[in-house]
Amino acid sequence: MKVLLVEDDPKVASHIANGLLxxxxxxxxxxxxxxxxxxxxxxxxxxxxxxxxxxEYDGFTVLEKLREADNHTPVLLLSAKSQVEDxxxxxxxxxxxxxxxxxxxxELLARIEGLAGRAKEGDDKTLIKLxxxxxxxxxxxxxCGDQEIELQxxxxxxxECLLRHKGKVVTRSMLLEQVWNYHFDPxxxxxxxxxxxxxQKVDKAFNVPLIETVRGTGYRIADNAT
Numbered sequence: 126m127k128v129l130l131v132e133d134d135p136k137v138a139s140h141i142a143n144g145l146l147x148x149x150x151x152x153x154x155x156x157x158x159x160x161x162x163x164x165x166x167x168x169x170x171x172x173x174x175x176x177x178x179x180x181e182y183d184g185f186t187v188l189e190k191l192r193e194a195d196n197h198t199p200v201l202l203l204s205a206k207s208q209v210e211d212x213x214x215x216x217x218x219x220x221x222x223x224x225x226x227x228x229x230x231x232e233l234l235a236r237i238e239g240l241a242g243r244a245k246e247g248d249d250k251t252l253i254k255l256x257x258x259x260x261x262x263x264x265x266x267x268x269c270g271d272q273e274i275e276l277q278x279x280x281x282x283x284x285e286c287l288l289r290h291k292g293k294v295v296t297r298s299m300l301l302e303q304v305w306n307y308h309f310d311p312x313x314x315x316x317x318x319x320x321x322x323x324x325q326k327v328d329k330a331f332n333v334p335l336i337e338t339v340r341g342t343g344y345r346i347a348d349n350a351t
Contacts, residue, residue: 129172132156144230176202236299295345297343301316
């Protein structure tokens with residue numbers, strides 16, 4: 126991936142940039158909103174990591190200007206603010222994801238890889254496949270071979286999220302944000318309940334465990350699952 130990182134804290138910027146370089150990605154950095162906007166509009170990018178609190182223009186302003194310029198590069202907002210109002214503002218402004226500081230680099234990496242992957246797939250991609258499992262996004266159906274697996278709406282969304290990040294750990298906070306839109310307390314057991322139901326249906330169809338629990342972090346579906 127070619128990533129633009131707009132972050133004014135040198136330590137945070139260095140940590141993220143070195144991590145991305147270590148994963149084999151190219152990283153361009155900018156330390157203020159004006160420079161970030163210039164880099165975002167003059168480079169072909171896969172993802173923009175954009176801090177909210179920036180000198181010159183803040184992250185919301187940069188994002189607004191990008192979308193007004195018809196630039197649809199996926200944007201992940203970073204912020205020390207965890208209030209729902211800030212997250213909602215960011216998403217409504219045009220952000221594709223929102224991550225609160227402090228964060229683990231592994232989660233940041235999983236999120237931007239997911240954003241870049243979905244952008245490359247294109248909006249017209251209607252099927253997600255993994256071995257014999259097929260997720261039909263148009264008809265909202267799940268098939269294991271020719272056998273349909275009947276899922277409730279949230280179960281479908283959970284499976285879609287896991288499949289879009291196959292091979293990667295999907296954290297509990299990612300699931301809460303992407304499936305429940307931040308409306309639940311992170312300590313709720315709503316994820317556990319729905320994952321349990323999803324496992325009962327999907328694992329039964331496969332006759333093998335498909336969804337792996339990563340203790341203390343979240344869940345994962347192997348990219349070579351069959």
